[in-house]
Structure formats: structure tokens, C-alpha cells
Amino acid sequence: xxxxxxxxxxxxxxxxxxxxxxxxxxxxxxxxxxxxxxxxxxxxxxxxxxxxxxxxxxxxxxxxxxxxxxxxxxxxxxxxxxxxxxxxxxxxxxxxxxxxxxxxxxxxxxxxxxxxxxxxxxxxxxxxxxxxxxxxxxxxxxxxxxxxxxxxxxxxxxxxxxxxxxxxxxxxxxxxxxxxxxxxxxxxxxxxxxxxxxxxxxxxxxxxxxxxxxxxxxxxxxxxxxxxxxxxxxxxxxxxxxxxxxxxxxxxxxxxxxxxxxxxxxxxxxxxxxxxxxxxxxxxxxxxxxxxxxxxxxxxxxxxxxxx
Amino acid sequence: xxxxxxxxxxxxxxxxxxxxxxxxxxxxxxxxxxxxxxxxxxxxxxxxxxxxxxxxxxxxxxxxxxxxxxxxxxxxxxxxxxxxxxxxxxxxxxxxxxxxxxxxxxxxxxxxxxxxxxxxxxxxxxxxxxxxxxxxxxxxxxxxxxxxxxxxxxxxxxxxxxxxxxxxxxxxxxxxxxxxxxxxxxxxxxxxxxxxxxxxxxxxxxxxxxxxxxxxxxxxxxxxxxxxxxxxxxxxxxxxxxxxxxxxxxxxxxxxxxxxxxxxxxxxxxxxxxxxxxxxxxxxxxxxxxxxxxxxxxxxxxxxxxxxxxxxxxx
Numbered sequence: 263x264x265x266x267x268x269x270x271x272x273x274x275x276x277x278x279x280x281x282x283x284x285x286x287x288x289x290x291x292x293x294x295x296x297x298x299x300x301x302x303x304x305x306x307x308x309x310x311x312x313x314x315x316x317x318x319x320x321x322x323x324x325x326x327x328x329x330x331x332x333x334x335x336x337x338x339x340x341x342x343x344x345x346x347x348x349x350x351x352x353x354x355x356x357x358x359x360x361x362x363x364x365x366x367x368x369x370x371x372x373x374x375x376x377x378x379x380x381x382x383x384x385x386x387x388x389x390x391x392x393x394x395x396x397x398x399x400x401x402x403x404x405x406x407x408x409x410x411x412x413x414x415x416x417x418x419x420x421x422x423x424x425x426x427x428x429x430x431x432x433x434x435x436x437x438x439x440x441x442x443x444x445x446x447x448x449x450x451x452x453x454x455x456x457x458x459x460x461x462x463x464x465x466x467x468x469x470x471x472x473x474x475x476x477x478x479x480x481x482x483x484x485x486x487x488x489x490x491x492x493x494x495x496x497x498x499x500x501x502x503x504x505x506x507x508x509x510x511x512x513x514x515x516x517x518x519x520x521x522x523x524x525x526x527x528x529x530x531x532x533x534x535x536x537x538x539x540x541x542x543x544x545x546x547x548x549x550x551x552x553x554x555x556x557x558x559x560x561x562x563x564x565x566x567x568x569x570x
Numbered sequence: 571x572x573x574x575x576x577x578x579x580x581x582x583x584x585x586x587x588x589x590x591x592x593x594x595x596x597x598x599x600x601x602x603x604x605x606x607x608x609x610x611x612x613x614x615x616x617x618x619x620x621x622x623x624x625x626x627x628x629x630x631x632x633x634x635x636x637x638x639x640x641x642x643x644x645x646x647x648x649x650x651x652x653x654x655x656x657x658x659x660x661x662x663x664x665x666x667x668x669x670x671x672x673x674x675x676x677x678x679x680x681x682x683x684x685x686x687x688x689x690x691x692x693x694x695x696x697x698x699x700x701x702x703x704x705x706x707x708x709x710x711x712x713x714x715x716x717x718x719x720x721x722x723x724x725x726x727x728x729x730x731x732x733x734x735x736x737x738x739x740x741x742x743x744x745x746x747x748x749x750x751x752x753x754x755x756x757x758x759x760x761x762x763x764x765x766x767x768x769x770x771x772x773x774x775x776x777x778x779x780x781x782x783x784x785x786x787x788x789x790x791x792x793x794x795x796x797x798x799x800x801x802x803x804x805x806x807x808x809x810x811x812x813x814x815x816x817x818x819x820x821x822x823x824x825x826x827x828x829x830x831x832x833x834x835x836x837x838x839x840x841x842x843x844x845x846x847x848x849x850x851x852x853x854x855x856x857x858x859x860x861x862x863x864x865x866x867x868x869x870x871x872x873x874x875x876x877x878x879x880x881x882x883x884x885x
Binding site (some may be wrong): 352373376527 | 582627629674675677678680681682684685686689690693694696697699700805815818822851852853854855857858859860861863865866869
């Protein structure tokens with residue numbers, strides 16, 4: 263098959279990556295925006311989401327859809343509670359000092375990863391998708407002077423992948439609604455703007471922090487539950503989402519949700535396309551260098567307004 | 571301070587003499603471990619110059635360590651240099667990489683500096699994998715025994731290896747001891763304590779910080795080159811994030827901004843991980859727990875506790 267159909271395919275795969283990445287990165291961005299701390303353990307919360315999804319589905323059994331629906335609820339909830347507990351026991355005690363928080367969350371990263379290795383083991387395990395119809399993509403070519411529809415042409419996508427894109431979009435819309443329209447979102451934004459003033463107005467800043475940290479981790483876990491039927495659950499799977507979320511959050515402008523979203527789509531699509539046509543390692547080298555140079559020469563991000 | 575000078579000379583000289591004495595009495599297993607620890611502690615000393623004394627937290631020092639190691643290893647493997655010139659190539663690589671990194675990364679500060687260094691190191695690690703045809707990527711390559719004879723001394727022999735590691739460590743230790751008493755070292759501490767004030771006093775803060783990055787990077791590269799030469803293996807693992815986290819962990823645990831801290835931290839962590847890897851394959855769990863505990867309860871580290879409680883003069 264020629265270049266065109268492959269590009270369509272790469273774009274679709276990229277869109278799935280972008281959807282999951284957007285969820286993960288928005289979680290990281292939310293934590294940075296409100297709390298002004300960088301959570302290096304974010305990738306491990308993603309990994310825990312996937313591992314818990316495997317655990318819940320294999321515990322429940324029955325039809326795949328039932329277990330998967332349970333995992334969609336249970337995994338983000340448990341991960342969110344764990345993150346909130348970590349916030350209250352560790353981050354609160356070091357007073358959210360930016361540099362010490364990074365060191366502490368590096369420690370947290372190894373604790374979560376290695377405890378998973380000890381309990382869940384080193385195997386990659388699959389989770390059955392709730393539905394998985396193969397969909398062939400139509401393609402139009404020009405032959406003998408008139409357009410011809412080629413369908414099916416061998417390659418295609420699955421209904422589940424399209425559902426992942428839809429679900430991610432729905433969740434992101436929900437996050438946006440909560441942040442802009444609800445009372446709790448108002449409290450979060452007030453804390454983000456001026457922590458001391460928020461405290462003076464009687465906003466329970468410490469509880470808001472725990473909530474935001476838990477919510478950020480839960481978003482990562484949710485993204486992982488969505489992707490785990492496509493990839494697999496493995497204890498080292500947190501590295502790539504962490505790196506990519508970092509890239510997205512920095513390019514989008516630290517703490518800016520719309521910028522994060524735009525950057526996630528950009529990075530997800532280009533990562534998918536570059537990885538299909540070139541080497542995935544090369545794609546990552548370029549992306550990491552881009553991030554470093556953006557931080558050096560344009561610290562407010564490509565779309566953001568505010569410096570880090 | 572004058573009394574402190576004599577006491578600190580006695581203390582650090584005593585530590586070096588103890589390490590020399592251990593050469594004759596330690597059983598083979600611990601003898602080999604301690605040689606490794608001294609090279610890694612030299613790496614930690616390099617890290618400490620930047621983190622402990624200048625107050626810049628880098629998450630990308632594996633890049634410097636690997637620059638030294640690969641600068642040495644690739645010069646041997648592809649240019650056919652002997653160990654002496656290859657070591658010099660490793661140092662030169664460390665110098666060049668740290669100067670480039672410093673010039674770019676020092677335009678940022680705080681959290682952004684940490685992320686920029688992390689990203690550069692990650693790009694370097696991925697580049698080592700990408701150019702696997704020359705670097706042999708993850709698999710790495712072995713430096714043959716015949717190529718490890720420096721000035722007629724066979725460095726693959728455990729006894730010689732221990733003494734070479736001790737020589738490197740002593741050099742790094744005495745250099746830091748000397749540095750922190752010099753005006754250059756004092757200015758670095760002034761920048762750590764209050765950068766704005768140092769600038770107001772008329773110091774060119776950027777130049778001092780750049781000097782610290784280059785010095786720290788070159789010492790780290792020296793440790794990396796020595797590690798490759800002494801233990802005969804060069805691999806991309808040494809460029810991974812883990813090897814950027816390790817020196818941070820060692821220095822934090824031992825005591826940031828103390829001359830002996832890096833050795834204490836490396837010694838403790840090495841044996842902690844050595845013991846726990848006998849019990850479980852998840853030995854990095856120990857590293858994570860220690861990082862969290864040190865951040866929570868002992869941000870000044872073990873040597874820092876000593877300084878606060880017992881020996882006020884500890885440099």
C-alpha cells in the first residue's frame with residue numbers, strides 16, 4: 263500500500279496516543295498549576311492504574327465489559343486515594359518546597375514501582391477489551407481518470423480505539439467543566455492564583471492540595487485503564503507516559519490546561535507519525551531536546567503566558 | 571577556623587589512611603566493593619560541588635559520568651588510543667559536555683534547571699542507544715585486559731585497582747577540601763545561600779555557576795572514565811536516569827555541602843542495596859524509601875547531622 267493510507271493509519275494511532283496522553287498530561291498540569299510542584303511519580307500512578315485494571319478484571323471475571331467497567335471506577339479511585347494519602351503524609355510535611363518535592367516524588371516513584379515488582383511481578387499482562395470490532399478504513403484512489411473506493415484494503419482500526427478517543431474527550435470536557443463551572447473548581451483556581459489570600463478567605467488549602475494531587479493521579483490512572491486493553495500492564499510502563507507528559511506540559515506552558523491539550527494532540531500525533539515512518543528512539547531524542555530548548559529559550563511554553 | 575583547619579586535615583587524612591589500611595586487611599569481596607565505592611564516591615564528590623556547595627540541583631549528571639566513560643571507551647575502541655590518552659579523551663569529553671550543558675541550562679533556575687538537565691541527560695542516553703552501531707547500546711562493550719595497562723600497571727589486578735581507585739578518591743577529596751577554603755569555593759557557598767546578595771556584592775554569578783558546572787561535570791567524567799577503565803565495561807546503563815538519581819541520593823544521605831558526605835552516603839547506599847538485592851530483585855525499593863525518609867527527616871544528611879550536633883568545624 264502506498265504512503266497515503268499509511269499516513270491515515272499513523273494518524274489514527276497517533277490520535278489514540280494523543281487522547282491518552284492528554285488525560286495523563288492534564289493530571290500533571292493540574293498538580294503543577296494549583297500546587298506549583300512537579301510530581302515525578304506521575305508515571306507510576308499511570309502504571310498503578312493499569313496494574314489495578316488487570317487485578318480488578320481478573321478478580322471479577324465474567325464478561326470482559328463487566329470487569330472493565332468496574333476497573334474504570336475502582337482503579338482511578340484507589341490510585342487517587344493513595345496519591346492523596348502520599349500528599350498528606352509526605353508532601354505536606356516538607357511544605358511543598360519545589361525542589362524537595364521533586365526529590366521526595368523520585369523516592370515515591372521507586373517505592374511504587376518496586377512494590378509493584380514485588381507483588382505483581384515482572385510479567386506484562388493483557389486486559390481483555392470490552393468490545394473490539396475490527397473496522398476497515400475506506401480509501402479513495404484515482405485510477406483510469408475516476409475516483410475508486412477501496413474498501414476494505416487490509417489495514418484498519420478497532421471500535422475500541424475509537425471509543426478511547428471519545429472517552430478521553432468526554433473526561434477532558436468534564437475536567438474543564440469542573441474547573442470553570444463548579445464551586446470546587448473555583449476554590450482550586452483561587453488557591454492557584456494566590457495561596458495565602460485563599461487561606462485568608464477560609465479556603466481549606468491543605469484539603470484542596472490533597473484533592474488536586476489525588477485528582478491528578480486519578481486522571482493518569484484513568485488514562486492507563488483506557489490504554490491497557492491496547493498495550494499491556496507492566497511494572498516499568500510508567501517511564502514513557504511520564505516523559506511524554508513532561509514534554510506536553512512544558513511545551514504547552516506549565517499549568518495552562520488549554521495549552522496542555524493542544525500540545526498533547528501535537529505531540530501525540532507527531533509521535534505516532536514519526537514512530538511509524540522513522541525510529542521511535544529518534545522521535546524521543548528530538549522531543550526531549552525540544553523540551554530542554556523550549557525551557558531554556560521560551561520558559562513560558564509555546565502557548566503559555568506565564569514563566570515557570 | 572584555624573583550629574578547625576588542623577582538625578579537618580587530621581580527620582580527612584585519617585579517613586584516607588584508614589582506606590589505605592583496609593587494602594591490606596579486607597577480604598576479597600569487600601575489597602572489590604570498596605574499590606567500586608571509592609570510584610562512585612568520586613562521582614558523588616563531583617555532584618556535591620554543584621548540588622551541595624553551589625545549591626544547583628541537577629538531575630542529569632549521568633550525562634557527565636557517561637561522557638567520561640564513553641569518551642574513554644570509544645577513543646580506545648575506535649581510535650585505538652592507549653589508556654593514558656583515552657583517559658584524557660574522557661576528561662575532555664566531560665569538559666566539553668558540561669560546558670555546553672552549563673551554558674544552556676544555567677539560563678534557567680530552580681525546577682526548570684532540574685527538568686532541563688534531566689531532559690539533556692535523557693537525550694544523551696537515547697542518543698547512545700540510537701547510535702548503537704558505534705556504542706553497542708544497552709549491551710555495552712568490554713575493555714580487554716590487555717588494554718587496561720596504564721604506565722606498566724595492570725589495572726585489572728584487584729590490588730592495583732583498589733590503589734588506583736583510592737588515588738582518584740584522595741585526589742577528589744583533597745581537591746574539594748582545598749576548594750572550599752579558597753575564595754572560589756566561598757563564593758559558590760555565597761551563591762547557594764543568597765544568589766541576589768552575591769550579585770549585589772559584584773560577583774559575576776553566571777561565571778561562577780558555569781565554573782561550578784564545568785568543575786562538577788569534569789570530576790564526574792573522571793569518575794566515569796576511571797570506572798570504565800578499572801572495571802573493564804562501558805554500557806548505556808550508566809547514562810540512564812538511575813545514574814543521575816544515585817549521586818543525588820548519595821550526597822543527600824551523606825550530607826550535601828560536606829566534604830566527607832559523598833563517601834559516607836555512597837558507602838551506606840552501596841551496602842544497603844547490596845544486602846537487599848540478596849533478598850529481593852526489587853532492590854531499588856530501598857533507594858526510594860531512603861530518598862523519602864531523608865527528605866522528610868534529615869535534609870542535612872548524616873555528615874550534616876554530625877556537623878550540627880558534634881563537630882561545628884566540619885568542612
